[in-house]
Amino acid sequence: MSKRLFLPVIMVCTGLSLMWHPDFARAAMQLQIRLAPNVILMGATYNGTRLLVSGAIPKDAEAFVRVTGMPEDVHLKKKGRALGILWMNLGSVGVHHAPSVYLLCPSKALEAFSKTNQEDWHRLGLGFEALQGSVELTPASEDKDTLFKEFVRLKQSKDLYAMYENTISYGSMDGAMRSFSATVWIPSAMPQGVYEVEVFAIRDGAIVATGTQEMKVAEVGLPAMLSSMAFDHGTLYGVVAVMIAILAGLLTGVVFKGGKGAH
């Protein structure tokens, strides 16, 4: 290949590959966002917590915050009708590549937009329905539309998929930007792991800027100790659990007898 041709080809290739990158194609601008806390610690009395996401977006755009878990494969029981009247488990179904957690916080204006301009909203690809494309079901013959909806409802019942309303507030303007903050409820059922927190700035039904931060959820203290024992030394854990239960039973019995003797 001649030198004259080489440079333009490289430039075109680089340009194309950059455009292929979703962030480049969708968002012209990178946003800086802050998380408080960055790491969520699950101690003995942990009961879920609030995550504060803050930053600045272009002042004429609306903010949308999303917390996404790692894709996972789950196997579920499917209920259906037997003999025409009885609801029971009729086989199992696998749901693959669905994120373990999917928490959405639209601003008030975006929430209204999602209801009035449903088509434009779906095109943004930020709602629950946007997941349906990447999710696979086994067996593949299953009715995907119905089952995916049921899957989302199951996740919603555990607060692992949620759309929170009225959680974004805007602050002061600074030049072309305005500050925002979002309070996301992190449910106690959210498992340990690494999560992606994203902010999307949306103007006229298009994403104009995005920002990403990683968030960690980790067990500490007693829960961490018990988990590691339960998984690494299962039999010992079981034997100790049984022994403590028996001791507690005996102790209660002895205390009660002592109480009766005093009468």
Next chain:
Amino acid sequence: MWHLYLPIAGNSVNVFLIFAMGGFVGLLSGIFGVGGGFLMTPLLIMIGIPPTVAAASDSNQIVGASTSGTLAHYRLGNVDFKMGILLLIGGVLGGTVGVYVIKILRHMGNADFLIQITYVLMLGFVGIYMFMESLQGLRRKAEVEAVPKKESGYALMVKRLPWQTRFERSGVELSILMPLVLGIFVGILAAIMGVGGGFIMVPVMVYLLRMPMHVVVGTSLFQILFTCVNVTIMQANTNHTVDFVLALVLLIGSTLGAQFGATISKKLKGDQLKIILATLVLVVMVKMLLGLLLRPHVLLAFIGGH
């Protein structure tokens, strides 16, 4: 405040709610000699515990409650150890057979269907029979005490079996084969249905082994204790589904409840105990039936549990 994070269940719960649930189920356990898994597991699932963790942690809890209950009933002279051990041996054998039976059923397909229908029918049959019988018993007491019973065919057959032996506490004379075989039978059913078996065991001891109701309660608890020790260790070993924090809070409640239960049990007559238990069995039956007839809220569910 007042919440505890459960590392195995992966969720947090209110301490007082769990304590109260333990207390209530422990009370039932002490009164009737049932483990209470039929009640506890669905309650735990309702408050957000995964089904497999709910069932395994409940069996850990029952270990505490049944120790407490057995001790209380032992002091009242209500535990027939000889009978209990024979039933237990049968139960372990039956449980092993049951695990294979369920594998074969699953292989044939339609296992869940067969199991649920059998469960509902059996609860219905046992509940109604017990209810009618104890109702008659209560009425009979009011009229004439101790009408000489005619020996039924069943009683004659039982008498012909070899290896007759006397069970002092229960005040019955039976072949050793009886508790062994019935233990196997209950063990198979319990394994197939995934329940502790107290519900089936109590009526079996009352009607087929002809034991007095109070001794049935104490002996059943003694037996449940061992079954649940086995289940807890097996679950901890193979499935890692025992949440000890959950079990501990539950069992603080249930060991207390079991003591009060044993005291209440002592104050009630055999027929009164039977009729209340029969009502409880029928309520569970109706609940299961409704579960089969009403459209579930969500058509998918996590695997495990009862």
